[in-house]
Amino acid sequence: MPNRSPDIIIIGAGIIGLAHAYLAARAGKRVVVVERDAQANGASIRNFGFVTVTGQGAGATWERARRARNIWAEIAPLARIDVHHRGTLVAARRPEALAVLEEFSAGPMGEGCRLLRGAELPEPLRRDALAGALHSPHELRVESREAIPKLAAYLETMGVVFQWRTAVTAIAEGEVRTTGGAIAAKHIVVCPGTDITTLFGQSFAARGVTLCKLHMLRVADPGWRLPAAVMSDLGLHRYRGYHGASSLPALRARLAAEQPEALEHGVHLIVVQGADGSLVVGDSHHYSATPDPFQPGFVDDIILDELRRVLVIEPRVIERWIGVYPSGETDAFFETPLPGVRLVSVTSGTGASTGFGLAQEVLHDLMGLEYAT
Numbered sequence: 442m443p444n445r446s447p448d449i450i451i452i453g454a455g456i457i458g459l460a461h462a463y464l465a466a467r468a469g470k471r472v473v474v475v476e477r478d479a480q481a482n483g484a485s486i487r488n489f490g491f492v493t494v495t496g497q498g499a500g501a502t503w504e505r506a507r508r509a510r511n512i513w514a515e516i517a518p519l520a521r522i523d524v525h526h527r528g529t530l531v532a533a534r535r536p537e538a539l540a541v542l543e544e545f546s547a548g549p550m551g552e553g554c555r556l557l558r559g560a561e562l563p564e565p566l567r568r569d570a571l572a573g574a575l576h577s578p579h580e581l582r583v584e585s586r587e588a589i590p591k592l593a594a595y596l597e598t599m600g601v602v603f604q605w606r607t608a609v610t611a612i613a614e615g616e617v618r619t620t621g622g623a624i625a626a627k628h629i630v631v632c633p634g635t636d637i638t639t640l641f642g643q644s645f646a647a648r649g650v651t652l653c654k655l656h657m658l659r660v661a662d663p664g665w666r667l668p669a670a671v672m673s674d675l676g677l678h679r680y681r682g683y684h685g686a687s688s689l690p691a692l693r694a695r696l697a698a699e700q701p702e703a704l705e706h707g708v709h710l711i712v713v714q715g716a717d718g719s720l721v722v723g724d725s726h727h728y729s730a731t732p733d734p735f736q737p738g739f740v741d742d743i744i745l746d747e748l749r750r751v752l753v754i755e756p757r758v759i760e761r762w763i764g765v766y767p768s769g770e771t772d773a774f775f776e777t778p779l780p781g782v783r784l785v786s787v788t789s790g791t792g793a794s795t796g797f798g799l800a801q802e803v804l805h806d807l808m809g810l811e812y813a814t
Contacts, residue, residue, distance in 0.1 A: 446625050447473040447602070449808070450617050452609050452640070453632035454478075455485035456792045457785055459592050460509075460800035461630050463516065466599040468810050473626070474601060475619055477608040481589045483634045484792060487657060487764035489713050489721055490585035491670050493794045495529055495554060495577035498681035502772040502791065503550060505798025508812070512797040513581060520595035522588045524581045525715055528669035530557075531575040531676060532566055532751045537692035538674040542575040544686040553578050563668045565753045582670055582713045585793065609640060614780050628807050629782045635765050637786075641778045645767070650788055653768040654732035655707075655724040656740050659760035660748075662718025673751050675700070675709035679726075681772070703747065706740050710747045719759065722748055732765055766790045775803050783807050 449465050451458045454476035465472050492513050497503045517524055533539040539556075546554045557563075558573040566574065597603065604621060611618040616625050635652055637645035677683045678693055696704060703709075707726025714720050725740050745756055769788035773795065778784050783803050787795060801812040 445471060447471045448626060449473075449628040449630065450475060450624055450626040451630045451632065452617065453634055454481050454593060454603065455483055455632065455634050456589060456796045457634070457787060457800065458630070458632040459589070459596065460796040461632065461785070461804060462596050462601050463592070463599075464797070464800050464804055464810065465808070466596060466601050470808070472601045473604065473624060474596075475604045475607050475609055475617065475624070477606065479606050481593070484764050484766040484790075485589050486586045487762060488585050488790075488793055489670075489711055489723065490583040490588060490793060491711060491713050492581050492583070493529065493791070494579035495550070495575075496531070496672075496676065496680035496682040497791065497794065498772055499550060499685065502789070502795055503682060504814070505795040505802070506791070507579070507798070508801060508814075509795050509797035510579060510581065513583070516592070516595070517583065520591045522583050522591050523716060524583060525713070526667055526669055527578070527581045529577040529580045529672060530563070530566065530669045531577070531672045533572045533574060534570065534674050534750060535692065535695060536572050537688065537695050538677055539572040540688040541677050541683055541686045541692055542573070544688050545683055546575060550682055565663070565665045565667070566671070567751060567753055570750060576669065580670055584715050612640065612779065612782060614782070627781055630803060630807065631782065631784045633786070635767055637767055641784050644776060644778060644784055645786070648769050648774065650767050650769040650786070651728050651730055652732050652765050653790065654727045654729070655764045655790075656736055656744065657721065657723045657762050657764055658741060658744065658758050660720040660722050660754075660756040661759050663720065663754045663756070664718075666718070667712065667714040667720075671710070671712040671751060673710040673747060675703055675747065676711070678704070679707070679709045703743050706743060708740070708743050708747065710744065710751060712748065712752065720756075722756070724764070728768060732763075734763065736761055736763055766792070773799050775799070775806070781807075
């Protein structure tokens with residue numbers, strides 16, 4: 442678009458920025474994305490690629506996840522993004538966890554979910570060690586480190602212009618100033634990811650947003666295929682969608698007695714599988730304004746111990762890394778720091794799961810773009 446100003450400038454090429462770019466381009470808008478790095482390198486490529494509906498917080502977050510999941514299903518074949526498996530198995534190691542799952546499945550967010558017991562539990566779950574499991578059909582899993590670059594490449598075929606290795610130095614009404622010069626547009630969306638100080642840092646400070654570091658592992662192909670993503674009891678403690686269950690306090694009491702180290706380090710279990718058979722396994726949660734870059738082995742051991750208790754596996758770790766995401770009291774927010782500008786942040790680690798749904802709301806608010814609820 443050499444001779445025409447864009448309709449919208451999006452700052453940040455992580456999943457939140459790309460979600461806005463896709464929806465705006467799909468609506469026929471001229472889009473420029475400005476990204477300070479040479480490619481997305483933050484939380485968007487370091488996570489599970491696990492687009493999660495079941496277990497998301499009731500209300501806006503769950504609704505966003507449902508819509509986002511449908512958009513992922515729409516765009517994956519267009520961008521040649523492989524979906525490696527679908528659905529989730531939430532394994533219950535304890536009767537108290539099964540009680541939470543029973544209560545959840547009977548509620549409105551349990552629609553389409555099914556409780557499994559005994560011989561119904563698919564391999565490689567440890568049938569003899571589990572009270573049961575909840576199967577959700579709603580999720581899908583992509584390989585984040587491949588999906589995000591493919592999504593950006595597809596957006597280029599839609600006419601989206603990317604300015605890589607370009608830092609934003611200032612934002613004014615109708616203008617973004619960058620290290621490559623100024624760009625004018627009526628609409629601006631700021632998706633800064635973990636940079637919660639450079640652009641509108643006062644907004645993040647006012648909301649008490651901090652950063653969360655998590656441990657991630659890749660385990661060698663165990664020789665079997667997962668039928669779905671796998672979670673366990675610890676996820677019921679952390680995922681807000683289960684927090685309304687009256688049976689949850691009993692589970693939390695037992696977890697505190699039996700797995701205090703896991704709770705101390707914010708460990709819960711998510712297991713997903715790639716095309717090569719390897720498993721991505723995590724994770725832990727440590728909060729600070731500036732997370733350190735270190736990955737203590739004993740925290741990884743807590744994660745791997747939970748893995749062994751749920752699946753038939755003797756894991757061999759072949760890769761380790763840390764992820765970082767912004768964390769706040771709410772799952773996400775967007776606000777208007779200047780006329781025509783929206784600051785957007787997912788502050789719960791649910792960007793892959795909810796980003797497209799959140800972007801629908803932002804673009805409706807900013808540009809009047811309609812979306813199906």
